[in-house]
Amino acid sequence: MKELIFVYQAKSGWWNGMLDSIHKVTSPSTYPCHLCSVTYGLVGMNKEWKKFIYSLLIPVxxxxxxxxxxxxxxxxFPCAFFRTEDGIKLxxxxxxxxxxxxxxxxxxxxxEKLAAVSEGD
Structure with missing residues (x-):
């Protein structure tokens, strides 16, 4: 089974999410998770990103x-991994x-990265 895995530079949970949102607004240059910054707004996941993720033919x-x-x-972190039957690769x-x-x-x-790992199959 193939799988695309993203890891945020952030902790889970409602409270941490609230603190992260405040941090992104008040001091975006010091916010540690660029993945969060690019893919999330104040109230949820970016619509273009969500559409892209759901369009992929592998689990994310x-x-x-x-x-x-x-x-x-x-x-x-943040970063992304690709999992296959052979293991997990950054x-x-x-x-x-x-x-x-x-x-x-x-x-x-x-x-680009998914195309490269697909060519390696």
């Missing part, structure tokens, strides 16, 4: 720092995510 999962399974490779690094200026850049990056 999102984890926070405090709910990430222990078997994941070590990495700097496909998008923190630096690559930070280079995305908006959701369209992120969609292009994810599309």
């Amino acid at each position: 999962h999102f984890y926070h720092l405090d709910d990430l399974p222990e078997d994941f490779p070590k990495a700097e 496909i998008i690094t923190k630096d690559e995510l930070i280079s995305c200026k908006d959701v369209n850049d992120l969609i292009a990056l994810v599309s």
Whole structure:
């Protein structure tokens, strides 16, 4: 089974989400999760990002720092992994995510990375 997995540089839960939203508004330059910044607004997931995620032909999962399974490779967060029967591979690094200026850049990056791992099959 193939799976695309994103890991936020944030903790889960309603309270943490509220604090993150406030942080993004009051001091966006110091907010640590660029994945959150690009894919979420104040009240929910960006519509373009949601449409893109639902259009993919593989399952997509999102984890926070405090709910990430222990078997994941070590990495700097936020980032993205690709899971196959052979294991879990980092496909998008923190630096690559930070280079995305908006959701369209992120969609292009994810599309490029998925095409590359598909070619490797």
